Each structure stands twice: as C-alpha cells, then as structure tokens.
Amino acid sequence: MQKFFLFGNSGALSIAEIYKLTNIEKFLYFSEKFAVLDFSKDEREILRDSGGTIKAGKVFEIQKFSKVLSQNFLREIVKNFLSSKSFKKKKINFGVSFVGNFDSNFKRKIKESIKFELSEIGIKSRFLENKTDILATATLKFNKILEEGFEIVLIKSGENLIFGETTENQDIDRWSKKDFERPERDTTHGLLQPKIARIMLNLSRKNLKNPKILDPSCGSGTILQEGLDLNFDMFGSDIDSKSVEFSKKNLLWFFKEFDKKIDETKIFVQDIKRDFDKKFENFFDAIVSEPFMGSQISKELTFKNFLTRSKELIFLYSKSFETFSKILKRGGVVVFAFPLTLTEGRYKKLNFESKILGKNFKMIPPQNFLPILSRFRGITERGFVFGKNDQFVQREIVVFEKL
Numbered sequence: 001m002q003k004f005f006l007f008g009n010s011g012a013l014s015i016a017e018i019y020k021l022t023n024i025e026k027f028l029y030f031s032e033k034f035a036v037l038d039f040s041k042d043e044r045e046i047l048r049d050s051g052g053t054i055k056a057g058k059v060f061e062i063q064k065f066s067k068v069l070s071q072n073f074l075r076e077i078v079k080n081f082l083s084s085k086s087f088k089k090k091k092i093n094f095g096v097s098f099v100g101n102f103d104s105n106f107k108r109k110i111k112e113s114i115k116f117e118l119s120e121i122g123i124k125s126r127f128l129e130n131k132t133d134i135l136a137t138a139t140l141k142f143n144k145i146l147e148e149g150f151e152i153v154l155i156k157s158g159e160n161l162i163f164g165e166t167t168e169n170q171d172i173d174r175w176s177k178k179d180f181e182r183p184e185r186d187t188t189h190g191l192l193q194p195k196i197a198r199i200m201l202n203l204s205r206k207n208l209k210n211p212k213i214l215d216p217s218c219g220s221g222t223i224l225q226e227g228l229d230l231n232f233d234m235f236g237s238d239i240d241s242k243s244v245e246f247s248k249k250n251l252l253w254f255f256k257e258f259d260k261k262i263d264e265t266k267i268f269v270q271d272i273k274r275d276f277d278k279k280f281e282n283f284f285d286a287i288v289s290e291p292f293m294g295s296q297i298s299k300e301l302t303f304k305n306f307l308t309r310s311k312e313l314i315f316l317y318s319k320s321f322e323t324f325s326k327i328l329k330r331g332g333v334v335v336f337a338f339p340l341t342l343t344e345g346r347y348k349k350l351n352f353e354s355k356i357l358g359k360n361f362k363m364i365p366p367q368n369f370l371p372i373l374s375r376f377r378g379i380t381e382r383g384f385v386f387g388k389n390d391q392f393v394q395r396e397i398v399v400f401e402k403l
C-alpha cells in the first residue's frame with residue numbers, strides 16, 4: 001500500500017531518516033516536503049520513531065492534476081474515499097492540508113466537494129479553515145479530527161495530484177516538553193534540538209534491536225534522551241563533570257516523565273582524546289555526537305581566525321576518531337556534527353578528511369547513502385547541512401563507517 005510522509009524543515013535529513021526507518025530505497029514520489037512509498041507496515045510507528053516527519057498517512061488516489069480540475073471528477077474521488085469510511089457521529093469536523101501551490105479557487109472546490117458528498121450520506125460537517133497550508137497538530141487534536149472526522153492531504157507532484165488521508169501527526173506536546181521542560185538547559189554549550197538528535201540517531205541504524213550507542217560529548221544529554229526514547233542502549237561521556245551531572249539530572253527527569261531509564265554508571269567523565277576503559281574496546285555499535293565546535297562567537301570570523309580555530313578543532317576531531325576506532329565495532333557507524341562557521345560572508349567547512357579518513361574510517365556522503373539525495377538542497381559532498389541563516393555556526397552532519 002502506498003503511504004505518504006510529510007516533512008518539517010529539513011527535507012534531506014528527513015528523507016534519509018525515512019529510508020533508514022523503512023529500509024525502502026525506492027521513493028515513488030518525493031520532494032523536500034514529502035515522500036510517497038510502497039510500505040506494508042504501520043506508517044504510524046515510523047512517524048513515532050522519526051524526528052523529521054510531521055504527518056504520515058495512506059494514499060487513496062493519484063490523478064493527473066488537469067483532470068481533477070473538473071468538479072464532477074473531484075466529487076467522484078471524494079465519494080469513493082467516503083465510501084470506505086464509517087463515522088461514529090452525524091456531525092463531524094474535517095480538514096485539508098496542501099503540499100505545493102494550490103490556488104484559492106481549487107481549495108474552495110475541494111472543500112465544497114467534500115461538504116457536498118458528506119451531506120449526500122447524511123453527515124453534517126464543519127471545515128477547519130486553514131491558517132497555514134499544513135494544518136497544525138494542535139488544531140487537529142482540539143477538533144478531534146483523527147478520532148471523529150478526517151484530514152485529507154493533497155500533494156502536488158509534477159503533473160500529478162496525490163490524495164492522502166492522515167493517520168498520525170507528530171506529537172508536538174511531547175516534543176516541546178522534551179525540549180523545554182528539562183531541568184538543565186545548558187545554553188552556553190549550545191543545545192541540539194531533540195528532533196535533530198533523533199534524526200542523527202536514526203541515521204546510525206543498522207537493523208540491530210538494542211544497539212549500544214555512545215555520545216562522547218554528551219553535554220546536557222539530548223542525544224542520550226532521544227536514544228533512550230528509541231529504546232537504544234545509550235552511554236554518555238563528557239570531559240566536563242558539570243555536563244555529566246546535567247545529563248544525569250535531565251535523564252532522571254526523563255525517567256520520571258516518560259518512564260525510560262538509563263543506569264547512571266553509563267554516564268561518566270572522560271576526555272574524548274584519551275583512551276576509554278579497556279572494557280569498551282570494540283564495544284559500541286555506533287557513536288552519535290555533536291562535539292565541541294569552538295568557543296561561542298558573536299560575529300563572523302576573519303579567514304585568519306578561522307584557520308587558527310580550525311587547527312584546534314581538527315586536532316580534537318582527529319584525536320576523537322583515533323579513540324573511536326578503538327571503541328567501535330567493525331562496521332560500526334559514526335554520525336558526527338562538524339561546524340560550518342560564518343567566515344567573511346560564507347559558511348566555511350572544516351578540512352578534516354585527511355586527518356580522519358586515514359584512521360580506519362570511510363565517509364558515506366548523502367548521495368551514496370541514498371542516490372536521490374543528490375537532487376536535494378541542504379547537502380554538501382560530505383554531509384547534511386543543518387542550521388538557520390542567522391546562526392554564526394551551522395552544522396554539517398556526516399556519517400562514517402569503521403572499516
């Protein structure tokens with residue numbers, strides 16, 4: 001059966017994540033905003049595991065857009081869709097989300113067609129007016145759309161119009177609680193968004209049930225938290241004892257709120273540049289980390305400053321990968337965020353390859369990961385770019401495998 005997944009702001013990362021979660025490489029239709037694929041399992045579980053997908057559902061019709069412009073034809077499609085549904089109530093709410101450019105005339109036509117066909121089967125209805133093209137989860141929840149009514153998703157893809165019905169939305173309340181209600185939010189070290197942490201963890205997947213994953217610069221524990229939420233066997237370390245305490249405190253809170261526990265001994269003080277305890281040799285299935293990216297800056301760098309900073313960071317990262325090659329299993333994966341630093345008007349990348357790739361690692365650029373990614377924005381020849389345009393330091397998320 002064809003299923004659709006709608007993405008938030010990070011299209012390339014999100015489609016790579018969907019590929020990892022479904023193991024399906026063939027995307028029938030896709031853009032920066034959505035993907036449609038043949039998938040027999042439950043799409044709602046994929047959405048719950050993902051960080052980048054905001055809606056998932058079933059496709060019930062695909063037609064040439066030019067055909068659908070006729071109101072009679074549109075009504076036929078709606079009629080077929082409604083014939084497959086049963087409603088508990090005689091009065092329901094429904095909504096429509098739009099992906100791609102639709103004019104207001106078409107938007108009105110679809111709303112009228114649905115209302116008309118519902119009244120034909122004796123159901124009164126209220127249409128949820130759109131403030132944005134994609135209906136917000138809170139609005140859908142408040143109006144009990146998925147329980148009592150329905151949300152149709154219309155996706156323009158080239159000549160085609162894809163009709164889908166949402167079966168699950170991202171749980172916004174849960175995500176914002178995990179982001180903003182943690183007791184320790186260490187903004188001095190910069191906070192990774194939980195959704196991006198989640199995507200990074202998913203990119204490290206290798207079809208293992210409870211992979212052992214380490215974040216060796218765990219800060220206040222965002223990656224650890226998201227890994228626990230996925231039921232991964234998480235370990236965290238940091239050079240800074242205060243960060244280790246923050247992580248422990250945050251994860252205790254996470255246990256109380258969400259009932260997912262980490263043994264405190266799995267979070268410890270450790271300099272990434274130094275050898276880990278012998279028991280960790282060839283131990284981890286993956287390392288997922290947003291490391292130290294240089295001291296905070298409040299203006300763009302000069303080339304000279306960039307070079308000085310790069311030297312220090314490349315030294316740290318090359319030492320880190322020396323450590324990783326000892327503690328990772330063969331075939332183990334590293335998902336690592338490198339800084340892209342605003343320097344004289346452009347985001348400059350760090351030239352780390354010669355220092356890292358010689359150390360038993362190969363890089364898996366997005367295009368090798370999933371060939372269609374070469375058509376996406378937000379990628380480099382090495383990794384995925386993540387960040388806002390007003391940030392001095394963005395991230396380049398790169399995937400490696402130990403040889």
Ligand SMILES: C[S@@+](CC[C@H](N)C(=O)[O-])C[C@H]1O[C@@H](n2cnc3c(N)ncnc32)[C@H](O)[C@@H]1O
Binds near residue numbers: 189216219223239270
């Ligand atoms: C960008 S922060 C990580 C933030 C984390 N992702 C979060 O969301 O809380 C980088 C962390 O690297 C740690 N760090 C710096 N140098 C290190 C080293 N040599 N070994 C281990 N950790 C180090 C810092 O103490 C800091 O907590």
